[in-house]
Amino acid sequence: MRRLRTSASLTVLAVLLSALLADCGGDATAGGGGAPSAARPVTLNVFAAASLKDAFTAIGDAFHSAHPNVTVTFNFAGSDTLAQQITQGGAPADIFASANTQQMDTVVRGGDIDGSRVKVFTHNRIEVIFPKSNPAHIQTLQDLARPGLKLVLAAPAVPAGQYARDFFTRASADAAFGPSYKDAVLKNVVSSETDVKAVLAKVALGEADAGIVYTTDTATKASDLGTLAIPDNLNTIAVYPIGVVKGSKQATTAQQFVDAVLAPDGQATLARFGFLPAGQGPQYTPLAGA
Amino acid sequence: MRDTTVARVAIPARLASPRRVVRARGALLALCSLPMALFFLVPLAALLLRVSPADVLANLVDRQVAQAIQLSIGTTLITLALTVLAGTPVAYLLARRRFRGRVLLDTLLDLPMVLPPAVAGIALLITFGRRGLIGQGLDAAGIQLAFTPAAVILAQTFVAAPFYVKAAAAAFGTVDRELEQAAALDGAGALGVFRHITLPLTLPALFGGAVMTWARALGEFGATIIFAGNFPGRTQTMPLAIYLGFELDFSVALTLAIVLLVISFAVLLVVKGVLRQRIQSTVA
Structure with missing residues (x-):
């Protein structure tokens, strides 16, 4: 009897271990890829920049209506977080939509996306926001340098945070702002948030x-916020590249989703949320040697 | 099935198992414990294996890393002091008095341990934030808490204090009341009884609870980033620096992760050693 119990425990252990091993094996063969048959249920994992949340959710719903067997699930976060998840952790992403070219470069350099097949699908620009009640009485961009003002930016690693800092640098070179503008504004930063939605x-x-934040972020929260435009010559036109991840098990469906984003319908949805058209602005140049 | 019945009856007769069988059972138990032990060991070991000690040292002198460590240690020690000061009376009340709402108070203290820290962060923000329930009044008085180290301490205290209070309440409940009554009969005042009888008897448990609070505060992330924000040297504690380092500079994140791991492990180990000594000396 004791031997029977012993062997039962061993069986449980063996089952657990083989489950673990099977999981490892699954990961190792994940690179296969292949076309799904029309009826087979497919789950598409789209890793998209936080600023795309509303627009991509709408595009995902439309895609699901057109392809009922495909469930589109999103992982919205800062582009840098997503790039790290894909390159460091081997996250099961089928598509990566980044809010800048650097983070796409990171993934291309890591060998997870074919750089020559990356497409720019939209553009975006940043602007200053303040609460509707405007407690600091902000009238002009110069007011951001006023001592004691509480300014919140995205962290420098987040594209929107980098563009904000680029704006301060450019403004400092502009006579209308003066060379001390950047330092004065940076002194007012009370927090560097992990993504633009937190700002x-x-x-x-x-x-x-x-x-x-991006002009697109305020499209949905206009009632709580006042905005101040940043002129083109001081602004950064954000480039949004999209690509299918090499390890994707449903590369064909993934490509269909990318095509849907680039198609007139997808572009119209993006425009509805304040995004600029794919053709208007810089395009993606694959890395040299990637 | 019949076989099982026979065996079940037979077991009591063989309670005194031969040493060989005991050893075999021990080995089997160890084997069954192995998956979980490895599950915890391997990822933590992977952190240590990923960076060279030279890189860790090089990163440690980085200003932002040093600031994060300093801020984390400073804020968690203040959190601990506040928790012990404000939490000990609560624990004593819970352990010694039966009153209306006692269960409610007890459950209220369980909540921060169960809720996601992000909930704590949002709750604190809409309470102590500039437009918050209490923050509005504070703001009018010229006190702003959000985005300051004080906000970090509030976030840590909210999330971590219950660990100490729960441990302390349990400890106060186990003290033999006759000892306290005897001391009181001998003329000791209430404070004297607490200082000379209750406190020495419960010290190991209080110490253990305090360490759990401190460790939880050291790891606090969610409530801090929502309520206190993230700014190096002001509100960027080690967990925040690790999260942002993961995005910006992976080796910085690894260095801080290792520092956090080593500090936590060392402190918990020392505490366990101290506790065992105290318990042994109490028994002896």
Whole structure:
């Protein structure tokens, strides 16, 4: 009897171990790829920049209506987080839509996306936001340098955070702002948030006096916020590249989703959320040697 | 099935198993424990194996890394002090008095341990934030908490204090009341009884609870980033620096992760050693 119990325990252990091993094996063969048959249920994992949340959710719903067997699931986060998840952790992404070219470059350099097949699908630009009540009485961009103002930005690693800092640098070279503008504004930064939506939330709540986000972010929160445009010569036109991840098990469906984003319908949805058209602005140049 | 019945009856007669069988059972138990032990060991070992000690040292002198470590240690020690000061009376009340709402208070203290820290962060923001329930009044008085180290401490205290209070309440509940009554009969005042009887008897448990609170505060992330925000030297504690380092500079994230791992492990180990000594000396 004791031997019977022993062998039962061993069986349980063996089952557990073989489950573990089977999982390893699954990962190793994930690179296969192949076309799904029309009826087979497919789950598409789309890793997309946080700023795309509303527009991509709408495109995903339309795609699901057109392809009922495909369930589109999104992982929205800062582009840098997504790039790390794909390159460092081997996250099961089928598509990566980045809010800048650097993070796409990271994934291309890591060998997870074919650089020559990456397409730019939209453009975006940044602007200054403040709570509707405007506690710091912001009238001009110069007001951001006023001492004591509470400014919230995205972290420098997040594209929107980098563009905001680029704006300060360019403004400092402009006579209308003066060379001390950048340092004065950076002194007012009270928090570097992990993604652009957190900046939006804290300004909308009235916790910060001002923030810098994409024009597309304010499209949905206009009632809580006031905005101040940043002129073209000081602004960064954000380039959004998209690509199918090499390890994708449903590469064909993934490519169909990318095509849907680039198609007139997808572009119209993006425009509805304040995004600029794919053709208007810089395009993606694959890395040299990638 | 019949076989099982026979065996079940037979077991009591063989309670005193031969040493060989005991050893075999021990080996089997160890084998069954192996998957979980490895599950915890391997990922933590992977952190240590990923960077060379030279890189860790090089990153440690980085200003942002040093600031994060300093801020984490400073804020968690203040959190600990506040928790012990404000939490000990609560624990004593819970352990010694039967009153209306006692269960409610007890459950209230369980909540922060169960809720996602992000909930704590949002709750604190809409309470102590500039437009918050209490924050509005504070703001009018010129006090702003959001985006300051004080917000970090509030976030840590909210999430971590219950660990100490729960441990302390359990400890106060186990003290033999006759010892306290005897001391009181001998003329000791309430404070004297607490200082000379209750406190020495419960010290190991209080210490253990305090360490759990401190460790939880050290790892606090979700409530901090929502309520206190993220700014190097002001509100960027080690967990925040690790998260942002993961995106910006992976080796910085690894260095901080290793520092956090080593500090936590060392402190927990030392505490376990101290506790065992105290318990042994109490028994002896």
